[in-house]
Amino acid sequence: MKSKQIFGLNPNVFFLGLVSFLTDVSSEMIFTLLPLFLFNVLQAPTTIIGLIEGAAESVASLLRIFSGWLSDRLGKRKGLTILGYGLSAFAKPFMYIATTWGIAFGVRFADRVGKGMRTAPRDALVADSLTPEQRGKGFGLHRAMDTFGAAVGIISAVVVVFLWQGESWGLTQDTYQQLVLIGVIPAVLALFIFFFVREPKREMPRGASPTAKLGGLLSGFDKRFKLFLGVIFLFSLGNSSDAFLVLRAQNLGNPVLYILLMLVVFNLVYASISTPAGILSDKLGRKRVILLGWLIYALVYLGFALVSPSASWQLWLLFGLYGLYYGLAEGVARAFVADLVPAERRGTAYGLFHGVVGITLLPASLIAGWLWQVVNPAAPFLFGSGLAFLAMIGLLVLIKE
Numbered sequence: 001m002k003s004k005q006i007f008g009l010n011p012n013v014f015f016l017g018l019v020s021f022l023t024d025v026s027s028e029m030i031f032t033l034l035p036l037f038l039f040n041v042l043q044a045p046t047t048i049i050g051l052i053e054g055a056a057e058s059v060a061s062l063l064r065i066f067s068g069w070l071s072d073r074l075g076k077r078k079g080l081t082i083l084g085y086g087l088s089a090f091a092k093p094f095m096y097i098a099t100t101w102g103i104a105f106g107v108r109f110a111d112r113v114g115k116g117m118r119t120a121p122r123d124a125l126v127a128d129s130l131t132p133e134q135r136g137k138g139f140g141l142h143r144a145m146d147t148f149g150a151a152v153g154i155i156s157a158v159v160v161v162f163l164w165q166g167e168s169w170g171l172t173q174d175t176y177q178q179l180v181l182i183g184v185i186p187a188v189l190a191l192f193i194f195f196f197v198r199e200p201k202r203e204m205p206r207g208a209s210p211t212a213k214l215g216g217l218l219s220g221f222d223k224r225f226k227l228f229l230g231v232i233f234l235f236s237l238g239n240s241s242d243a244f245l246v247l248r249a250q251n252l253g254n255p256v257l258y259i260l261l262m263l264v265v266f267n268l269v270y271a272s273i274s275t276p277a278g279i280l281s282d283k284l285g286r287k288r289v290i291l292l293g294w295l296i297y298a299l300v301y302l303g304f305a306l307v308s309p310s311a312s313w314q315l316w317l318l319f320g321l322y323g324l325y326y327g328l329a330e331g332v333a334r335a336f337v338a339d340l341v342p343a344e345r346r347g348t349a350y351g352l353f354h355g356v357v358g359i360t361l362l363p364a365s366l367i368a369g370w371l372w373q374v375v376n377p378a379a380p381f382l383f384g385s386g387l388a389f390l391a392m393i394g395l396l397v398l399i400k401e
Helices: 011-031 034-041 046-074 078-097 101-128 132-165 173-196 223-237 243-251 256-284 286-306 314-340 343-374 379-398
Strands: none
Touching: 011 078, 011 101, 011 132, 011 173, 034 046, 034 101, 034 173, 034 243, 046 078, 046 101, 046 243, 046 343, 078 101, 078 173, 101 132, 101 314, 101 343, 132 173, 132 256, 132 314, 223 314, 223 343, 223 379, 243 256, 243 314, 243 343, 243 379, 256 286, 256 314, 286 314, 286 379, 314 343, 343 379
């Protein structure tokens, strides 16, 4: 008997999307303005902001690799996913008492560890719940729900900022504390949704070895997957934390309220494009859609470098186009990973994929912070645009679908 579906997909995809929706409402309320809180309230330099974002993500990325491998070894994804979401929910309230950048770093680190623990098993759980013909659509729907949550979180932050400080240029500590108090609520609610998520039954192919040793993670993978990881590394090295986009918007004279509204535009475009882009990749192939996304990214970063304070209205367009890049590339890249690897190694594959992206964020963010301080605020974006063009060439030439 065919199980009940939601939007033509396994219910797991919808409920995991709902978990991501609520979690992103919380995370965007609390962490979107973290770079401004560090810069405006705690007086942290951009090198420290780059260190906090990059180091927390990079260390947590090692955990992504381990948790993905462990989910393959256990044959179970759900428990690790719940544990990761739970740790992030537990850590967030402590941002309320952050009075130094060291405390903020500790909270951000714990939140990223939670994300590192859950991301690979969750993506493998989504992939296990989909047929090959549904992967683009399924991951697109998950990305759309995740990102609509981000949009709701930022809109909520807009309301809080407007009520507490109006159109003031900088962020105040009192405003940020109110964001934390309200933002914790959806993070806790998300944990209850897991009652509706079921562990799919997975048939193991004869001779398959899901218990590969941790030291031999790359053994047994297709050459295309290994090349894809290399191309992702190159692209990610120029893709520093989005904290620098927020700082750039303020650097060009925009108040906190306007920056939040720009991020709303970004997330609404991202969410609207994700599912159609996934469906398109099911029909035209993943590589073409990813290449289009990366081309838009390269042009957007070039725009962030060249825009002048007198024409900062162009930032609204750039943030919208940045959402278009995310909608085209993020979910489709995850579906592409599932295309390139055997089912019994999906957890490990997603761990490696997210691990490469996360580990690279530390040098990427440190480079961006250094370029900002030593050269000028436009330099990090020129660097990122250049590496994106090189990554496009690598994907086009080296990897066949």
